[in-house]
Amino acid sequence: MTTIVQPVLHDPRLGAAPQSTSDLDLVRIRADFPILAEHINGKPLIYLDNGATSQKPQVVLDAIANYYNHMNANIHRGVHTLSVRATEGHDAARQTVRKFLNAADTREIIFVRGATEAINLVAQTYGRVHVGAGDEVLITAMEHHSNIVPWQILCEEKGAHLKVAPINDRGELMLDEFAKLIGPRTKIVAVTHVSNALGTVVPLRQVIDIAHRSGVPVLVDGAQAVPHFAVDVQALDCDFYAFSGHKVYGPTGIGVLYGKRALLDEMPPYQGGGDMISSVTFAKTTYNDLPFKFEAGTPDIAGAIALGAALEYITGLGMDKIAAHESELLAYATEAVGAIPGIRLIGTAHDRAGVLSFVLDHVHPHDLGTILDREGIAIRTGHHCAQPVMERFGIPATARASFAVYNTKEEVNALVAGIRAAREVFA
């Protein structure tokens, strides 16, 4: 039997990390997240898989319970008090999302299941109207599968072509190449805001300017961006912006599509059903106004309200303070993990957020993930639903630590100790 060198992860001496200069009260913030008190394999949980999903603060859990305890009814239907409460709660959540994205109008905020559904919605409505045989859809080489496959399905159906703008060895979008790929047949650009596998922050203002100069609308996959810094869709001037609630401290099953009103108005509906109509006869149906045209059926009312609570929670902490704290943490982690012998960082873009992706000589990411899990440390290992990115870097998988507002430098120290212990096992 092998002797495994035990990392002393929770020795207070290891906690002697450089003082955070953050303005956030991390002790209080951590206390807001009940799950952070969990022990995993006898060790305090160190949750570094926030890119997959974030943990939820008590206010979000309370919002769900409060909805079902005191508000539950269907929306837009009854005259009774509970239906009014549910409708008002749902409407208020939409208003919260509008403010969070700085959209001009609540009618531009469509509730969906998540970023994946938001992108499929645009592909299947805007895409099906505007993309025809021989046309082109332009994406980038760092997209998540959810911003590749919906466009492949559309292109296959229409006989259109999917074009892919390349990234460089640091994992940055090559803007010159991107610009060259926009042509007269380009009908839409779909691009991530932050790469889930590399952490790269895409220079969206430039991307959108380039596309708009040719009159091409831009959809942004913001799933990995909104938890980390303030997003202003009017300042970006993006045409569509998609994100998932569960990555931004809200529940699973709820997400948002923002779309410019002029575009949403002229798009056909996505799904048919109740709530998306204003009148139905067997001869003809008149569709409801925005945003309800795109919200067929009873929505995830509790989810929307809880997402609103999550967004209020983080805006209450301050998006700029969150961005500053996480940026400092990522820089610290990049240096500390990068200094471990045999580490190769995957994704070294100048501008990164939330994600540290790496491979370790002689230790497969899966083995590392198992060894860290024994120490209570949760990271993601695998291809991160971004297989083309893995191919670009010539690797089958990476290990990925991804950060949230509640993470600390002490936790990064524990990660470093865990990686060093894994090296010993496979030395």
Place this chain on the structure above:
Amino acid sequence: MSRENGELSDLYQEVILEHSKAPRNFRKPAEANQHAEGYNPLCGDRCTVYINMDGEAIRDIAFQGSGCAISRASASMMTQILKGKTKAEAAKLFEEFHGLVTGKEAAPETPDLGKLKVFSGVSKFPARVKCATLAWHTLQSALENKDTPTSTE
């Protein structure tokens, strides 16, 4: 040693680590007459198993691919134990091995898994069962490949 790290060293036994670092039969035999590719889409592990069948007997067996320590060691040790075995014996061993790594009680009449018993620790790590069985599933496809008659039906 604490319980949980006992489990960890049960998983990464010395024999497994040794095979993962220096896998046996890690090659593409020129005389292979059947092969199959295995892929675990969840983690990106890939494995190609090559066999040289002599009637019902596995005359030679080898593999190539990339994967974690558990999947490499499992493939390596599988090739060692199967050389010279018949197809039926291989199928029976897979059944037993699968039971071992998923923590099922072994039936009384079982073939001896021998060295493969070092993989018993995998049963405590449900997320790693697929790593341990990738090579075996691939072997099954490689064996069936020749066996399945080409049919229009």
